[in-house]
Amino acid sequence: MRILALGKWVVSLAAALVGLQGHANEAAWPTKPVRLVVPYSAGSTADMVGRILVDRLGARFKQPFVIDNRPGGGGEVGTQHVARSAPDGYTLLLTTGGPLVISPSLKKDLGYDLVKDFTPIADLAWIPVILVSHPSFPARTLPELIAELRKRPGHYAYASSGVGSYAHIAMEMFKQALGVSVNHVPYRGPSQAESDLVGGQVSLMLTGISTASVFLQNNRLRAYGVSSRERSRFVPDVPTLMEQGVKELVDYEVTSRTVLLAPAGTPKNIVADINAEINRALASPEFQEQLHTKNLLSHASTQPAKVSETLVNERTTWAKVIKAAGIQME
Template identity: 45%
Template sequence: MNRTLPLLASFALMALPMLSHGKTDTYPTRPIRVVVPFSAASSADNLARALSEKLSEKLKQPLVIDNRVGAGGTLGVSAVAKAPPDGYTLLLTTSSPLVISPLIDRSVQYNVEKDLAPVAMLSTGPLLLVSSPNLPARNVQELIALLKKEPGKYSYASNGNGSYSHMAMELFARMAGVDLVHIPYKGPAQAEADVIGGQVTLMFDAVGTATSMIRAGRLRSYGTSSAQPDPLTPDQTPLAAQGGAALKGFDVFGWSGLLAPAGTPPSVIATLQTAVGEVLADAAFRELMAGRNTTLVKPQASREMAKQIRGDRAKWEQLVKSAGIKLE
């Protein structure tokens, strides 16, 4: 009798549990940390919390929000860029610290294309050009004429150097041929209040906060910064369609996305992309976020972040150089 066969069979039976365990040990097996480089209740934070709840259901693991605030979002981005590339530390951020900050801030210590791996674009949206209702210009053409009349007399508020509200106005001023004084603020609340009060002339404001003030008659809107109409503000016309030849092609919009450290396994990225795509395709979730003034990208567009980053950087790099914009 051959005693080798029973012995081999015994070893095979002993190995089955180990093989079975190896098959079930697939990503994710523990909680995932999602770094948001902005404060709680910011637009990025609100999206992160809503998305994380849905992704937790898909991935069968909790996603824990970690607000890493500071330096215009670059501290949080830097933390993720240096994190282990295992899929358990992710970044949910707006586009500014990915695209603009590296162009104007020499202290930025990460290279977006080398240190981070795009997972999915999540949302996109324009800004609204607003002023006090008392400003004697009722449309874009009248506004440009007024600003040209007395160069350097009028001012604009921004959420800080390098913010999208800053860059959008610099582009507007250059295309329209007007001279404006820049007054940077540390955030949108006081900037908006000073525009309402007339201490500052203009501002590119977020749709979420500006809309309520426009409806209340406390702000006047001249239109959206994106070339395409915004589904959240169908009553607002793009500036590019109103400003004649001067503003033809004017197109500024911010976006948010989910990223991982560079070197994260492709299988992990694919798992995340599939889960995010399913959430973005959920009609109820899209309606929920629209009610919160957030326009989600279409699922098929969610994987175009790398292309978007390259295009944005090329556009803003040209403006930064020509206008001499830098972090002060």
């Protein structure tokens, strides 16, 4: 009996030591700089969000949080790098949704999977796109635009920042909802696409509000609607596509979001600590204003489970659009 009791005591002591070690490990993070991998170049949306965020996180956790730009493959290079990194809280992914929710339907072997390889932390910022045309386009309102496209199928062309970009996929969803035919002209990035739109070489484009607003102010572009459920504070006079009485567009919502994720298996306490600090930031008027100066919007709060659900739903939506459009990477 004494031997049995002694055995139980040893087991209990071992369990207690393991528990203490676990708490010690939890308390130890971070003990060195944390990298936020941005799979795009400096100046991109994710990069801008990251540079606002790192100071806040560094001050809270008493260690530097450093932006590590790893562009390439439309965001896939940096995303793959994080998927293969150790799940220790020292390598995180700060990205827009493209490589997570669009790329899986365009490429067979990405080297990562949204659900299997990542743990979501936060949804930091988002922005809708805006449907614009060259002023010469023979329609001043959204209903007039739709009528013109239906009257002349295949006659007009729209620009995008490249095959598989948000601008491309979002316009294909717009076409599918309305049953219209508009030719696609892909460019290598948004700048040349917007330049040709302003120059009248193409007729239409779904593009970012920040750049479009400059041309709207001097009447070099015409706006038909934004792709969010509510009007944008940056162009408050432009209605949403949903609100204009077009039944085919009552559920048309497209937003580009910037999210923070960690490699799958990252300790839950680290994820929770970062998420809690980000929620404190989102509740801060100063942090919100920093985002607004970059023409970015944010939620009042963010939870990892909701981030995961949102990304999975977007991946499903874009997969259907891409399949219906027959889009393939060259």
